[in-house]
Amino acid sequence: MLNSYSTADKVLLAVDCIIFGFDEDGLKILLIKRDFEPEKGKWSLMGGFLRKEEVLDDAAIRVLNTYTGLQDIYMEQLYTYSEIDRDPVERTISVAYYALINIENHNAELIQNYHAKWFSVSEVPKLIFDHDNMLSHAIRRLRYRTSMRPVGFELLPEKFKMSQLLKLYESILDKQIDKRNFISKINSLDILIKLDEKDMTSSRKGSYLYTFDKEKYDAKLLNNFALNF
Amino acid sequence: MLNSYSTADKVLLAVDCIIFGFDEDGLKILLIKRDFEPEKGKWSLMGGFLRKEEVLDDAAIRVLNTYTGLQDIYMEQLYTYSEIDRDPVERTISVAYYALINIENHNAELIQNYHAKWFSVSEVPKLIFDHDNMLSHAIRRLRYRTSMRPVGFELLPEKFKMSQLLKLYESILDKQIDKRNFISKINSLDILIKLDEKDMTSSRKGSYLYTFDKEKYDAKLLNNFALNF
DNA sequence: TCTTTAAATGTTATTTTAACACTTAATTGT
DNA sequence: ACAATTAAGTGTTAAAATAACATTTAAAGA
Numbered sequence: 001m002l003n004s005y006s007t008a009d010k011v012l013l014a015v016d017c018i019i020f021g022f023d024e025d026g027l028k029i030l031l032i033k034r035d036f037e038p039e040k041g042k043w044s045l046m047g048g049f050l051r052k053e054e055v056l057d058d059a060a061i062r063v064l065n066t067y068t069g070l071q072d073i074y075m076e077q078l079y080t081y082s083e084i085d086r087d088p089v090e091r092t093i094s095v096a097y098y099a100l101i102n103i104e105n106h107n108a109e110l111i112q113n114y115h116a117k118w119f120s121v122s123e124v125p126k127l128i129f130d131h132d133n134m135l136s137h138a139i140r141r142l143r144y145r146t147s148m149r150p151v152g153f154e155l156l157p158e159k160f161k162m163s164q165l166l167k168l169y170e171s172i173l174d175k176q177i178d179k180r181n182f183i184s185k186i187n188s189l190d191i192l193i194k195l196d197e198k199d200m201t202s203s204r205k206g207s208y209l210y211t212f213d214k215e216k217y218d219a220k221l222l223n224n225f226a227l228n229f
Numbered sequence: 230m231l232n233s234y235s236t237a238d239k240v241l242l243a244v245d246c247i248i249f250g251f252d253e254d255g256l257k258i259l260l261i262k263r264d265f266e267p268e269k270g271k272w273s274l275m276g277g278f279l280r281k282e283e284v285l286d287d288a289a290i291r292v293l294n295t296y297t298g299l300q301d302i303y304m305e306q307l308y309t310y311s312e313i314d315r316d317p318v319e320r321t322i323s324v325a326y327y328a329l330i331n332i333e334n335h336n337a338e339l340i341q342n343y344h345a346k347w348f349s350v351s352e353v354p355k356l357i358f359d360h361d362n363m364l365s366h367a368i369r370r371l372r373y374r375t376s377m378r379p380v381g382f383e384l385l386p387e388k389f390k391m392s393q394l395l396k397l398y399e400s401i402l403d404k405q406i407d408k409r410n411f412i413s414k415i416n417s418l419d420i421l422i423k424l425d426e427k428d429m430t431s432s433r434k435g436s437y438l439y440t441f442d443k444e445k446y447d448a449k450l451l452n453n454f455a456l457n458f
Numbered sequence: 459t460c461t462t463t464a465a466a467t468g469t470t471a472t473t474t475t476a477a478c479a480c481t482t483a484a485t486t487g488t
Numbered sequence: 489a490c491a492a493t494t495a496a497g498t499g500t501t502a503a504a505a506t507a508a509c510a511t512t513t514a515a516a517g518a
Binding site: 407409410414429432433434435457 | 474475476477478482483484485486
């Protein structure tokens with residue numbers, strides 16, 4: 001019988017979070033060293049089980065908050081993974097989410113307690129279970145998102161240099177982008193505010209700082225466009 | 230405690246299938262009239278519960294096969310829905326899949342047994358639970374897919390007219406497309422084989438039939454491209 | 459004042475896209 | 489037989505977007 005609630009099997013549902021950050025070294029993800037069996041001591045995404053009275057989005061937020069102390073974070077559901085033996089302990093279905101966070105804003109203490117560490121996406125160690133698979137899926141999704149919607153507000157500090165934004169796009173798309181073409185395309189989106197302020201730390205000339213125009217940025221987030229670098 | 234398998238809640242996991250088809254009237258979806266409570270008699274997507282020993286993809290395939298008799302169908306996981314009260318009987322998380330099928334190939338008898346019916350996407354009745362939401366999500370996804378990868382092989386009969394392919398694109402994207410521009414773009418993809426055969430049923434002049442070059446089609450399916458109509 | 463360093467800035471050729479209308483092949487009706 | 493009908497088939501051009509490319513500038517430090 002297809003549709004009997006009472007006889008249907010129940011399963012464990014987990015959420016796992018792929019947490020992206022960005023700093024001067026490029027695109028990073030946050031991993032934790034598992035402190036329980038199985039695979040204790042191995043690197044892993046941050047995860048937890050869904051609770052009965054909780055929706056998946058909230059479970060993902062809770063997991064992220066538990067490990068990083070962060071709230072109000074950009075998250076998106078990625079995919080649901082259900083291979084029978086993906087978790088060797090017990091059949092567990094996992095819904096993956098990815099988050100974009102500003103590395104400067106996270107709670108370093110919490111991260112230390114959980115033995116968490118930022119890794120460059122190009123230098124990620126072998127992860128437990130099917131987390132490698134989730135990560136590569138998340139990177140593909142982030143690349144796609146970057147070509148269809150603006151990115152940066154979630155990952156950069158409030159004030160940033162154009163060269164930082166360029167580097168962010170280059171690390172996400174994993175390719176070189178012509179500086180002049182990049183600037184004119186970004187400017188055509190009309191989502192940046194150029195400040196009078198300069199950052200003098202990185203060059204003698206100094207470079208202007210920018211912020212995102214949050215309203216225009218959010219408007220662009222809603223309507224997909226194609227931005228080809 | 231975040232990670233205790235033994236104390237974590239278990240939940241019911243369902244799959245629901247959004248089944249797209251295409252005929253002379255345009256893009257359609259297959260719905261069933263529920264023959265059990267709750268919401269008996271209302272229109273609904275096809276669904277079923279995940280079994281303990283089954284992966285989600287297989288559950289979606291099983292549900293589709295049960296209602297249509299079809300096998301070897303193009304399906305993609307869409308999204309996982311977890312609102313607390315989305316199913317009034319019991320907390321149920323549902324993983325939605327969408328399928329593209331050739332209407333001509335389905336098993337009409339099975340569909341009759343289950344009181345299934347094809348609806349034009351523009352004339353879909355109110356659906357149970359959050360199925361309306363799933364459907365609009367699926368349409369968005371299908372539109373996106375259509376702009377990034379070829380579509381048609383899964384939905385059209387083996388031999389088809391160029392005008393059918395055009396109409397398929399127009400119904401998916403819900404807009405008029407210039408015939409000449411369409412043909413030159415489709416030809417530039419190099420996925421069609423023009424047959425010597427003509428279909429004489431629709432016009433005095435007759436129109437050439439085409440098939441997809443399956444190998445080239447599948448190759449394009451893997452690498453996203455942007456096709457702007 | 460000369461050197462150094464990253465920042466800032468525009469132009470042009472190429473490619474892609476969008477807009478647009480007439481001819482053709484065959485059948486049907488007179 | 490020929491005129492009318494119907495959907496099929498076919499190219500050109502203007503506009504827009506993209507990609508390629510190099511020099512100048514502002515300030516600090518030697």
